Amino acid sequence: MISMRALEGLNPAQLRAATHLTGPALVVAGAGSGKTKTVVARIAYLISEQGVPADQILAVTFTNKAADELKGRVRAAVSNSQDLWVSTFHTAGVRILRRYGEAIGLKRDFVIYDDDDQLDVIKDVLGDLSGMADVNPRYLRAVFDRAKCLGQGPSQLLAQGEAWIVGQPKEKVAEVYRIYQQRLARAGALDFGDLLTETVRLLKEDPRVRELVCARTQFVHVDEYQDTNRVQYELIRLLAASGNLMVVGDPDQSIYRFRGADLRNILDFEADYPGAVTYRLEDNYRSSAQVLQLANRLIVHNQDRLEKTLRPVKPAGEPVQYYLARDHQEEAEFVLSQFTLCHALGFALSDMAVLYRTNAQSRVLEEAFLRGGMPARVVGGVGFYERREVKDLLAYARLAVNPDDDVAFRRIIGRPRRGIGDQATSRLAERAARERISLLAAARSAAGWLPRGAEKLSAFCELMDTFSEAASLYEPAGLLSLILDASGYRQMLLTEGQEGQDRLENLEELIRAAEEWSAAHEGGVFDFLDQTALLAQVDGGHRRDVPSEPAVTLMTLHNAKGLEFKVVAIVGLEEGLLPSRNSLMEPGGLEEERRLFYVGITRAMERLLLAGAESRMLYGHTQPSERSRFLDELGGDLIELRPYEKAGPAPAASAPRPQARAAEALSGGFHGGERVRHPRFGEGTVLAVKGLGDRQEVVVSFPEVGNKSLLARYANLVRLG
DNA sequence: GATGGGTATGTTTTT
DNA sequence: CATACCCATC
Secondary structure, rough: OOOOOOOOOOOOOHHHHOOOOOOOOEEEOOOOHHHHHHHHHHHHHHHHHHHOOOOHHEEEEEEHHHHHHHHHHHHHHOOOOOOEEEEEEEHHHHHHHHHHHHHHHOOOOOOEEEEHHHHHHHHHHHHHOOOOOOOOHHHHHHHHHHHOOOOOOHHHHHHHHHOOOOOOOOHHHHHHHHHHHHHHHHHHEEEEHHHHHHHHHHHHHOHHHHHHHHOOOOEEEEOOOOHOOOHHHHHHHHHHHHOOOEEEOOOOHHHHHHHHHOHHHHHOOOHHOOOEEEEEEEOOOOOOHHHHHHHHHHHOOOOOOOOOOEEEOOOOOEEEEEEEEEEEHHHHHHHHHHHHHHHOOOOHHHHEEEOOOOOHHHHHHHHHHHHHHHOOOOOOOOOHHHHHHHHHHHHHHHHOOOOOOHHHHHHHHOOOOOOOOOHHHHHHHHHHHOOOHHHHHHHHOOHHOOOOOOHHHHHHHOOOOOOOOHHHHHHOOOOOOOOOHOOHHHEEEEEEEEHHHHHHHHHHHHHHHHHHHHHHHHHHHHHHHHHHHHHHHHHHHHHOOOOOOOEEEEEEEEOOOOOOEEEEEEEEEEEEEEEEEHHOOOOHHHHHHHHHHHHHOOOEEEEEEHHHEEEEEEOOOOEOOOHHHHHHHHHOOEEEEEOOOOOOOOHHHOOOOOOHHHHHHHHHOOOOOOOEEEOOEEEEEEEEEEEHHHEEEEEEEEOOEEEEEEHHHHHHHHEEE
């Protein structure tokens, strides 16, 4: 057989999947089994060996980061792959809707509402409706999102009376949903859910558009197929009209049920697509055998899965440690001390990550790393594009390109203060509702009917006219600069002391990001705004092109999917946290939490640390925590560390200094990472230390005989180096 | 119309 | 504890 560059370095299973030619295919790819490599190879094979034009191939991912990586790797493998279409579900939706959306009555220059904007609209609707004062707008947002995941509009929501509407008459909920959709339509806005549902509607209703789009989607690939929801399933079905559909996924890594992910999509793939061929990638190249064994032991506790095995390729490696800390502070100090050790052993900062269930857990960790002088970066959480000043400036730009964007109008009308307050705004809103026009349009006619404040409003309208004009002439950065100065926003920040300074710096950063964006992309202000709306912080934040200084990564388990690190710490292994309290209420919730933990474990290549605390701060109060049930499912081989145990009650003085306590406990006598020699077992590395003084127990990894737990006092260990 | 302090409320997870 | 929102006062 001729050796083909596109297929070099694949194992037999990967090779079979990569050379799949036409018809539907399911690739069940366990964690670390080289699924991206396989997809890259398959695309390269199609282009360079089978002569498929790159512009007939589509690959869909969930995050921009995954899309970028795939694109980059294909580019590296095949030269003529410029026209390859790789994007996230949402970006693909935007692209199709911008181009063809007018066929179903969408404005060409629609704006995208993020979840904050959604909330503003819902609150607004609730304010206008009687008898709904006590409804939580966040709850309604969740209901609407969920309905959209299932492709249900207001009437379908009402008809199907979904069981997940609790505490409210579904008529009322559907009514708010209907008005919410109206407001969005009037504002020329689509929310995240609409980007998918509207794309599906367009492709269903307009055969001509479908044909045009499908010409570019003769070969379709979907990554992380286990996380697709109903609408995404339908979208893929429409795009893959050719039948050449390859989906890749792992049912054990489905963790987005709350967003509508339906495990059945992957479990039933063979039934949905008759003639489908299934390929299984079962060799794990990522994790040490010990880590993988733990992962396997955990996941067999799930019922809802496709039977599959995952074999380690790597040797046993280091044992997995579990540390029970007194509280969340000490938990953080433990991670810090272990990472410091690993760093000393030669692991780069970028090789290490701390994973947690909730964003709220990041703060204590961040502070601990800061105190310890180890650079750490929180990925996700409140992102750059969610900061108030950034959203304000972008709202100006949005209103400039789309004068109907009422959320943007409300957001900026009082920033900076320009003498237009609640009174004038609510009169504007009345008028706008009556005449079915936007707030800005109402403001334009204010001179005729608003006795007070009309002049100020007309000045604002003129300002916006200037910006609208600039929006079509300038690049994004130019427009944003103009806005920053001409709106008085810069002036306002300058009067706000240090905080204003910081915010101003963020805005200058934003403008710089816009410049960089223009240097690397075609497109105008619209396209830049799309980008800011769709880019998650995990995707690399606002400075993706600038290599940032090396740092330890802190992020949620969800954000860690698809990534790998040599050293991984998973913290908060407590009942109520992992598994999370809320998940236990829902059927299937526990299995989802187990998969989440599974995803976390399988991120680790060489070393895995687990930790939990006996008590934790919740809403400002310290509460006792119970050890996570998942720890008991892992079975033996877990090195349990509890350094302060039996060392007597901690001296009062050490209470504010948990750092000292953890460090002392870990370093008495021997400490982890040290090289030692044993008279019988030879040379080895200290992995862990338990207890203090005479009772100190040392776990040592010996290349010849594996891991041994020894009493330091009798073992005659000799320190090396 | 702006400002500030008080209180209710919330933490799963994200494109 | 930290933010978001309400109301009273300037």
